[in-house]
Amino acid sequence: MVDVRRVKLPGVGVLHTFRTDDGGKVGVITHRSGASDLVAFADYDDSPEAQNTKVTVRLAEDEARTLAELLGGTQITESLSSLEQVPGLSIDWFSVDYEDHIAGQPLGDLGAHGVIGVAVVAVVRNDVTNPAPADDFKVFPGDTLVVAGSPEKVAKAFSFYRTGEIRPKAPADAPTGA
Incomplete structure (x- = not known):
């Protein structure tokens, strides 16, 4: 099971993130306006350097299902x-x-x-x-x-x-x- 972290972003919305099997970090920012942003980080490191690194992350089936839930298609x-x-x-x-x-x-x-x-x-x-x-x-x-x-x-x-x-x-x- 994928462990999802939820963080409130005052004035913006909610950020949900999870770690992938290959060490990446994927997140979805759900804005109060209803828009969603997909965010991918190279490392599960919260340092500014890691947050500026763009990467393609291959998701396992349960990770993709989790991402779909965060984007609005709940199970x-x-x-x-x-x-x-x-x-x-x-x-x-x-x-x-x-x-x-x-x-x-x-x-x-x-x-x-x-x-x-x-x-x-x-x-x-x-x-x-x-x-x-x-x-x-x-x-x-x-x-x-x-x-x-x-x-x-x-x-x-x-x-x-x-x-x-x-x-x-x-x-x-x-x-x-x-």
């Missing part, structure tokens, strides 16, 4: 499994097909369609995770939506994504006659 799909143990919370994956209503459309606001208390926490596209997508995030066939909420509300969201309609679920103990 949300791998870490959500522990949340599935929370009572009343359902986390489920919706795979978007060509015939689904949501295909080619922005996510939109589910609350405007009557589904309150459910959230799309990520969209996975081509092995890239887009965490906390905005309402205007456009969804395409092949995407996977990671949805969290009560099991009933997640089912309603899936129904809407599939058909464009919310199908109200009648309570199991509701009377059937007038």
